[in-house]
Amino acid sequence: MNNYEKEFESFARKVNFDDTVDIKHRDKLEQLLLENFASPRPQQSKVWRIIMKSSFTKLAAAAVIIIAVLLGLHYFGGSIDGASVVWADIAEKVQKIPMVVYKMRTEMTGLSNMPKDKVTTMETVVYNSLEFGERQDSVAEGRVLSQNYRDMPNKLIILVQPLAKQYMKMTLTDQQVSKFAQSNTREIVKHYVEFGYTKLGHKNINGIDAEGVEVNDVRVLGGTFETLKGQLWVDAKTQLPLLMEFDCTADDNSVHTKLTMYDFKWSEELNRSIFEPNIPSDYKLTVQGKMPDMYDEATVFTGLKLFAQMSGGKYPSSMSMMTIVKDLGQYMKDKHAESNQRDMMDIGGAAMFYATLVKEKKDAAYYGNKVTAADSNTVLMRWKISDNEYRVIYGDLTAENVSAERLSKLEAAISK
Amino acid sequence: MIVDTKVKTGVSEIDNQGNNFENDGQLISNARKDPAAFAQLYRRHYEAIFGYCVHRLFERQAAEDVTSTIFLRAVENFWRFSGNHEKSFRNWLYTIASNAVNDHLRRSARRRIIFKTVLEEAGKELCESNEESPENLLLLKDAMLSLKPKYQTIITLRFFENLKLTEIAEVLGKSPGTVRSQLARALAKLERKLSFARREVQ
Numbered sequence: 001m002n003n004y005e006k007e008f009e010s011f012a013r014k015v016n017f018d019d020t021v022d023i024k025h026r027d028k029l030e031q032l033l034l035e036n037f038a039s040p041r042p043q044q045s046k047v048w049r050i051i052m053k054s055s056f057t058k059l060a061a062a063a064v065i066i067i068a069v070l071l072g073l074h075y076f077g078g079s080i081d082g083a084s085v086v087w088a089d090i091a092e093k094v095q096k097i098p099m100v101v102y103k104m105r106t107e108m109t110g111l112s113n114m115p116k117d118k119v120t121t122m123e124t125v126v127y128n129s130l131e132f133g134e135r136q137d138s139v140a141e142g143r144v145l146s147q148n149y150r151d152m153p154n155k156l157i158i159l160v161q162p163l164a165k166q167y168m169k170m171t172l173t174d175q176q177v178s179k180f181a182q183s184n185t186r187e188i189v190k191h192y193v194e195f196g197y198t199k200l201g202h203k204n205i206n207g208i209d210a211e212g213v214e215v216n217d218v219r220v221l222g223g224t225f226e227t228l229k230g231q232l233w234v235d236a237k238t239q240l241p242l243l244m245e246f247d248c249t250a251d252d253n254s255v256h257t258k259l260t261m262y263d264f265k266w267s268e269e270l271n272r273s274i275f276e277p278n279i280p281s282d283y284k285l286t287v288q289g290k291m292p293d294m295y296d297e298a299t300v301f302t303g304l305k306l307f308a309q310m311s312g313g314k315y316p317s318s319m320s321m322m323t324i325v326k327d328l329g330q331y332m333k334d335k336h337a338e339s340n341q342r343d344m345m346d347i348g349g350a351a352m353f354y355a356t357l358v359k360e361k362k363d364a365a366y367y368g369n370k371v372t373a374a375d376s377n378t379v380l381m382r383w384k385i386s387d388n389e390y391r392v393i394y395g396d397l398t399a400e401n402v403s404a405e406r407l408s409k410l411e412a413a414i415s416k
Numbered sequence: 417m418i419v420d421t422k423v424k425t426g427v428s429e430i431d432n433q434g435n436n437f438e439n440d441g442q443l444i445s446n447a448r449k450d451p452a453a454f455a456q457l458y459r460r461h462y463e464a465i466f467g468y469c470v471h472r473l474f475e476r477q478a479a480e481d482v483t484s485t486i487f488l489r490a491v492e493n494f495w496r497f498s499g500n501h502e503k504s505f506r507n508w509l510y511t512i513a514s515n516a517v518n519d520h521l522r523r524s525a526r527r528r529i530i531f532k533t534v535l536e537e538a539g540k541e542l543c544e545s546n547e548e549s550p551e552n553l554l555l556l557k558d559a560m561l562s563l564k565p566k567y568q569t570i571i572t573l574r575f576f577e578n579l580k581l582t583e584i585a586e587v588l589g590k591s592p593g594t595v596r597s598q599l600a601r602a603l604a605k606l607e608r609k610l611s612f613a614r615r616e617v618q
Contacts, residue, residue, distance in 0.1 A: 004607050011610075012575045015552045019470040025480050026462050030455055032484070033491045037451040103450075125452055137452040144452060 027280055031162065034143050087197070087213065090239050091190040094266075097240075099129045100186075102264040104136075110255040110326070128186075132275040149277045152177055157291055158277045167279055168287035170345075176291060189241055191220040192232045200231065205243055209236040218248075218320075219359050225257065226250045226320045240266045250322030257322060287342045292349025294356045300381070301397055303350025306343050308373045308397075315368035315380060315395075316347075319354040357383045363390075367414055371395040379410045441500050448494065458487060461506055464577065465513055471576040472517045472568060474557040482520050486513045510573065510587040518565040559609035567602035574599060 104124040122145065124138040133152035138145045149158040155177050157170040192215050200212035210233040218228045225248035233243040244261040292299045307316055307328070316324045324347060357364035364383040371380045375395030382392045390407045393399045402410065446453035465486055469479035489512050490497075497508050560568050566588075573579045573587060581599070585592045 004603055008603060008606065009575055011552065012556075015556050017467075017470050017474075017553065018476050019467045019479075021463050021466055022480065025483075026459070026466075029462075029484050029487060030458060033458055033487055034451045034455055036488060036491050037454055123450075125450055139451050144455070 023280070024282070031143075034139075087193045090234055090241075091186075091193045093239060094186045094189045094241065097186070097266050098131065099127075099268050099270050100264060100266050101125070101127050101268045101270070103262055105258075105260045105262070107258040107260075108255070109257075127270055127274055129270055129275060132270075132272055135275050147277070149275065151275065151277065158279075160277060160279055160283070165280075165282060166284045166286045167277075168345075169285060170287070170289060170291040172291055173293065175295070176293070188220060188244065189232065191215070191217075192230065195219055197232075200233075202236065203233070205233055208242060210234060210242050211236045221246065221248065221259075225322055226318060227253070238266075240264065248322070250318070250320045250326070255322045255326050287345065289342070292346055292352060294349070294352040297353070297391075297399075299346075299349040300353040300393070301399075303347040303353070304380070304393075305397055307347050307350070310343070313373040315371065315373070316351075317369040319351050319366045319368065319381075321348060321351045321355075324348065324351050354381070365411075370414055373397070377410075378414055379407070382407060382411075441502075444500050444502060444505055454491065454494070457502070457505065460502070461509055462487075464506065465509055468510065468513050468572060468577055469517060471572045472560075473520065474553070474561075478520065482513075482516050485520075486516045489516065504586070507583060507586045510577070510579070511589070514569045514573075514587065518569070521561075521565060521568075555610060559606055562609055563602060563605055566598065567605060570595065570599050571602050571606060 102125075104126055106122045106124065108120045109118065120140070122138050122140045124136050127135045131152075133150040134148075135150070136146075136148040138148070144162050147160040147162070149156070149160070151158060155172045155174075157168075157172060159168040159170075161167065192213055195215055195217035197213040197215050200214055202209060202211050204210070212231055212233040215230045215232075216228065218225055220228060220230055227249045228246060229248075230244065230246045232241060234240065235242050241264055242262075243264075244259075246257075246259040248257045248259070249255060250257070292303070304315055307324070308314065310328070316327045318324075328344065328347065354364060354366060362383040362385075364381070365379075366381045367379060368381075371378045373395055376398070378395045380393050380395050380397075382390045385391050385401065388404050389401050390404065391399065392402050392407065392410065443453055443457055447457045462483070466479060466483045469482045469486070470476060473479050473482065486509065490509060493512075497505065499505055499508060560571065563571070569588070570584060573584045574581075579587070581592045581595050584599075585595045588595065590598075
């Protein structure tokens with residue numbers, strides 16, 4: 001460096017530029033970039049803005065996001081009985097891996113107020129750590145719909161929605177934290193083994209020899225759907241999952257969802273910062289409070305009551321999460337989904353409570369397709385609490401414990 | 417909003433600007449298909465690119481506008497970017513940035529004549545104060561904007577963005593030797609302009 005270079009360098013250091021980053025500009029540009037990411041065509045973002053103005057699409061987006069939050073509480077498992085040693089070993093191996101990253105594609109058809117064949121697609125990147133929890137970034141049409149954090153060290157669920165510049169913060173009980181610790185993709189792998197499977201043999205997936213199994217039990221995904229067919233393919237060499245696919249239906253086959261989990265990285269080392277939410281200061285906190293407790297009976301009363309208020313006395317036709325989302329769509333056409341997220345969370349909580357009963361084999365039944373809030377003496381939901389005793393919730397949301405004989409008579413009256 | 421995140425793979429590199437390009441290959445690879453990863457990449461480079469624009473344009477508003485243009489061009493043309501390291505991505509961004517700034521300067525050349533009168537007035541006021549930096553800023557601005565865009569680019573990348581000659585060469589698609597000789601010419605011109613301007617101020 002010659003003398004003048006040194007002199008100029010010294011001069012340049014003294015110049016005081018106004019070059020502090022304006023966070024607002026940075027964030028605004030980021031959104032614009034994400035909008036343009038999927039397709040370089042300039043029309044893309046315009047189309048998405050138009051779509052997002054539709055009240056239904058807002059609902060669909062909000063519903064999908066909330067399902068994602070609630071699903072995390074479902075994957076709690078039991079023991080692995082009756083599985084062949086090899087598959088049980090795979091499930092156990094996966095349970096012990098500290099971190100995993102994978103992608104999930106969700107394709108839905110049959111949602112309310114959408115054209116029959118319209119496929120709503122969402123891509124999610126999932127980061128999971130046994131120690132720190134989970135983060136899910138969901139993108140649709142090139143825009144980040146949500147970032148869902150399961151912040152285990154701080155016992156929090158945080159859902160950030162960049163499009164709306166808002167976020168939700170829900171606290172977890174110790175019991176929920178403990179369930180979350182077991183509730184992740186690893187648990188789904190375990191369910192494949194736990195709920196009975198059939199072997200599919202070998203196939204080549206992207207040049208890798210894979211071995212597969214198939215399940216047909218809705219409990220694998222925590223009762224979110226009414227029917228489910230799932231396939232799990234494992235790398236025959238590493239014995240680690242390569243691909244998981246679910247074909248699911250709800251609302252008497254009218255809602256169809258295909259879930260594909262792929263691009264697994266089982267040996268990823270993730271920095272803790274990836275699990276720590278960094279919420280811009282101008283984002284609005286829209287929902288705060290406790291997560292619905294799937295073990296508390298009050299959860300089901302709160303959810304059903306809210307649903308009945310919205311629908312004018314009707315209940316969801318079934319308690320699968322997807323059916324509830326579809327039914328809600330019918331009643332919320334003219335409302336802004338964002339303002340009802342707390343309600344949706346609580347209604348989803350009712351579905352979680354019911355799914356828990358089903359999963360724990362408590363002989364649960366639900367008759368929302370036949371019973372309304374006006375049916376004070378008709379059984380809306382029931383489950384077994386002891387050998388000869390059932391808990392019954394009636395259409396008017398009163399409840400009592402009845403014997404098996406009495407329940408039988410009450411249920412006979414429903415079908416009349 | 418996307419948060420700043422880092423995924424460790426054990427590969428770490430710190431450049432001459434103090435940037436830690438940790439796991440850059442993985443991030444570049446992810447960013448090709450994952451908007452969230454691209455957003456992460458964007459956040460890591462926003463400040464540098466915005467800084468470059470301010471150092472070239474001397475105007476905050478214009479710098480933000482051009483920064484937007486640069487990143488929009490980047491997202492549209494990302495599929496063309498063949499590098500697999502974050503450092504080469506940064507250099508690619510500087511290439512886009514240099515072109516975008518030069519385009520902006522060409523477009524606003526006529527307007528600058530109008531602004532000049534306003535700036536001269538503002539300059540008088542600033543020079544009356546005892547603060548050294550604003551005075552230097554105006555001197556530098558005047559001197560830099562009178563240079564050819566290619567010289568402005570080299571001076572800014574070398575002295576304000578602290579790039580090495582080899583890196584500037586990569587940004588401009590020239591040999592390091594050519595960059596060195598152009599830098600020498602640019603500095604000589606700048607020296608004359610600044611000396612003249614200083615004498616005028618005194």
